[in-house]
Amino acid sequence: MKKAIVTGGSGYLGNVLIKKLLSLSWSVVNIDINSSDIKNPNYKYFNCDIRDYNKLDKNLPEANVIFHCVAQVPVLKDKKKFWSVNSEGTKNICAVAKKKKINKLIYVSSSAVFGNPKSNPVNELTIPEPAEDYGKAKLNGELICKKYASEKLKIIIIRPRTILGHDRLGIVQILFDWIKNGKVIPVLNNGENIYQFVHVDDLVDAFLLSEQKIENNYEIFNIGTDNYSTMYDLMSSLIKQTESKSRIKSLPLGLFEFLGNLLYFLNLTPLGPYHHLMYGRSLWFDITKAKKILGFKPSYSNNRMIYETYLNYVNKENASNFEKQYSPHRSSIKKKILILAPFFTNLFGSKIKNV
Numbered sequence: 001m002k003k004a005i006v007t008g009g010s011g012y013l014g015n016v017l018i019k020k021l022l023s024l025s026w027s028v029v030n031i032d033i034n035s036s037d038i039k040n041p042n043y044k045y046f047n048c049d050i051r052d053y054n055k056l057d058k059n060l061p062e063a064n065v066i067f068h069c070v071a072q073v074p075v076l077k078d079k080k081k082f083w084s085v086n087s088e089g090t091k092n093i094c095a096v097a098k099k100k101k102i103n104k105l106i107y108v109s110s111s112a113v114f115g116n117p118k119s120n121p122v123n124e125l126t127i128p129e130p131a132e133d134y135g136k137a138k139l140n141g142e143l144i145c146k147k148y149a150s151e152k153l154k155i156i157i158i159r160p161r162t163i164l165g166h167d168r169l170g171i172v173q174i175l176f177d178w179i180k181n182g183k184v185i186p187v188l189n190n191g192e193n194i195y196q197f198v199h200v201d202d203l204v205d206a207f208l209l210s211e212q213k214i215e216n217n218y219e220i221f222n223i224g225t226d227n228y229s230t231m232y233d234l235m236s237s238l239i240k241q242t243e244s245k246s247r248i249k250s251l252p253l254g255l256f257e258f259l260g261n262l263l264y265f266l267n268l269t270p271l272g273p274y275h276h277l278m279y280g281r282s283l284w285f286d287i288t289k290a291k292k293i294l295g296f297k298p299s300y301s302n303n304r305m306i307y308e309t310y311l312n313y314v315n316k317e318n319a320s321n322f323e324k325q326y327s328p329h330r331s332s333i334k335k336k337i338l339i340l341a342p343f344f345t346n347l348f349g350s351k352i353k354n355v
Contacts, residue, residue, distance in 0.1 A: 188280025191232025
């Protein structure tokens with residue numbers, strides 16, 4: 001029986017990954033500061049903060065691979081924890097993995113390492129230029145991994161685009177509430193920016209393919225769907241599929257960024273600097289390398305995954321069937337001043353041109 005350690009296994013991505021591994025008859029240990037609802041004889045939960053090296057060193061079990069999913073995400077806005085968790089915590093995981101001679105580590109990085117790229121598509125040779133603390137800390141985690149790879153710890157870096165899928169909440173819940181209630185939906189600069197997502201099931205497949213096929217000491221893969229569109233097309237498709245009464249209006253990108261960052265400074269919005277930077281800008285991955293080397297074949301288009309994610313949210317909400325959640329991406333989020341965003345957009349936004 002293959003053995004895996006999943007850090008952050010109580011979070012959104014880690015939870016889906018663990019359930020997939022268990023379905024394939026793996027033995028799994030979840031390292032997290034929060035427990036989960038998983039019940040399986042091949043599953044164990046270990047309460048540990050990855051910033052605690054001594055506790056990790058004392059208790060980390062033998063395993064074939066570590067899937068390192070722990071992250072302090074942008075919505076939590078804690079700059080110190082961006083670095084202590086995403087960077088120093090990653091260093092601890094690498095150090096203990098090397099000491100215990102664990103064969104392989106798969107590190108979940110982020111597309112935020114590229115900031116606002118100078119050109120698209122982005123591939124694995126594109127030089128990362130993060131624009132805010134979250135992206136910088138995740139990139140530093142990559143550099144730490146690269147150092148340990150030079151010391152013969154096999155490491156694979158996976159950079160996912162924005163993740164959607166069943167039970168995904170967090171920031172996207174705000175959009176879904178607007179769609180459900182027929183509110184005006186804001187896009188920036190006519191929604192002409194191209195935005196790419198990845199479905200959580202496709203991302204988990206990329207993890208498993210990496211674990212199976214890569215034996216090099218160090219590899220990087222950018223992972224996303226190969227069927228994506230502009231933000232306007234995405235929002236239009238979702239409105240049409242849900243038969244929502246929502247309309248789309250455009251706001252100037254510069255105004256959105258200025259107000260967003262001001263409200264972030266005043267702690268009046270759930271959005272962080274990375275959200276303000278990229279909602280109105282283009283970023284999409286060239287996933288040729290993952291297709292060629294891993295045999296990665298994404299099953300979901302942008303339109304399909306956002307629609308199915310929306311349906312899952314609405315059906316569970318209507319049935320009052322939300323379980324107690326822990327991580328930001330599995331939890332409801334307070335809208336704060338964003339509750340006024342549709343009103344503001346309707347008042348000051350403009351109709352989309354050339355549509």
